[in-house]
Amino acid sequence: MPLRNAHPSVRAGGAGRTDEALPPPAERRSPRPVRGSRTERLAPYVLIAPTALIILALRLYPLLLGVNFSFTGDGERNGTAVGVDNYRELFGDPLFRTALGNVGLLVLLLPVAVAIPGLLATFIYLRVPGHRLYRSVYFFPAVLSPVIVGAIFNLLLAFDGPLNAALSRAGVSPVDWLGDPDVAMFAVVGVHVWATFGMALVVFLAGFATLDSALLDAARVDGASLLRVIWHVIIPRLTRTIQFVFVTTMIGMLTSMFGLLYVMTSGGPEGSTYLPEYYIWIQQGQMNRPALASAASTVLFVIMLVVGLLQITLLQRAGRDD
């Protein structure tokens, strides 16, 4: 291959018209279409083709296919157009409505899920005694699979498990964490936060690394309280990071709790811990209703699109502030 390229002088001469001082062989600086042999010109396409093919065929095309599916029927009506029947059925299904309600609950809990790692990151940044250790300990559950985390918490949250044992020692009556429809969803979200806050913590710390420490020192010299430092120095300087954590935490809640739900509650008790992703899986894999599942997928995608667009708007606003 290098042999084909053994005429750099010719190419340099060609490029020399635009730039006489340097003889750059690089296509990058040339405003004209790339010169050189055919193989060389095709090289970028050869390098990028497999990736483009895979992403188009196995990511974007299925998305269109899925939206299309959602307007066709299941079972006997397989393949025929049924209009919005699937969506009508979907929103009439109490399980799916529970799933949407739980999404609402996640949105409400989102600030807590962001504030916890944010506060911890602040303390670590301010060099609490032992901050290095905390950082690596807190991050560690984030590398465990939700399935493993779920299995472990099945043991811990069992009615006769360690948590209830500890509570009873403190004089609190035991709670049926995973068996009580009013409690189970909170228990699962709590475990999800336990398992993922380290991820957000690391993102926050990366944001802190860009902070000008002179500002903090100045605030300290002025005798500002910690709350004031957080409110007036840290939050305004870290808006981008905070927004990023908000969005990734939300997306994480919408798309990476399947393992926990599958292992800890299987959507129960009484369907109280359904989320859209779990609903999709049940309809596709267990109920053999792929078209209905596709409709649920489309709804989930719209929810995520709203989250994503919100991020872009917020980021642009923050960009203007800068």
Added chain:
Amino acid sequence: MSRVRPGPWLAALPMSLLALATLYPLLFTANVAMKTRRDYVLDRFALVDTLRGQNLETAWTSVGMGRYFVNSLIVVTSSVLLLLLLGSMAGFALSRLRFRGSSLLYLTFLAGLFVPFQVIMVPLARIMADAALIDTYPGLVLVYVAQFLPFTVFLLTSYYRTIPQEVIDAARIDGNSVYGVYRRIMLPLGRPALLSVGILNALFCWNDVLMSLVMMPSADHRTLMVGVTSLRGQYSDDIPTFASGVLIAALPVLVVYLFLQRQIADGVAAGSTKG
């Protein structure tokens, strides 16, 4: 002294309690895994005084965790190697080569980032079934690659942008083709990023359960995480064996974490600052 000082000290107590709460669940599980069934029923909290490997052995052989472990190893290794190869090729082209359609492709890949598996699960399963790739290793590998390729391309593209153009120009003058530059410059210089992205991808693939559940229906092909989910039904009355299975699935990740913590955290941080 300034008033900021006492805050951190006051925070140290709740923070160490939280650290304990972070570690305790796994320690509890490891302790249970060493118990006999009888010990567990009598007192599940008491610390074991000897390290019994009996349950781990049972989980590895008769429960089939060993088989699942090998399945996971095959799928994860192939996926990560393929991801790094394709991701670095695309990342090099997007960051350092100028060609028609490059920004359109970049945007297309960006769109790929925002399509979670749950949204395309149904049609993707159908496509895979039509291609006779369902319940095969290559099928699951392809699904993993498609899932994590957008993210991989992004991190590698932004890393390759930090390699000075002069280095590439010099290599071109020395007579390297585009492919030569990729092989002799981009791959070696990109090693830190490849390592970081590779570890993250390995974790993602190793930890996945949903894709594997959908794409590998037969028990023979189960990956380790799907194996863990099947433990629950089979061993609900034998908690120590259950805990052993969980421990087997968690151990490789713990080992990786102990040694490569830095790279994992750096990868996550890089994803956040460049995303």
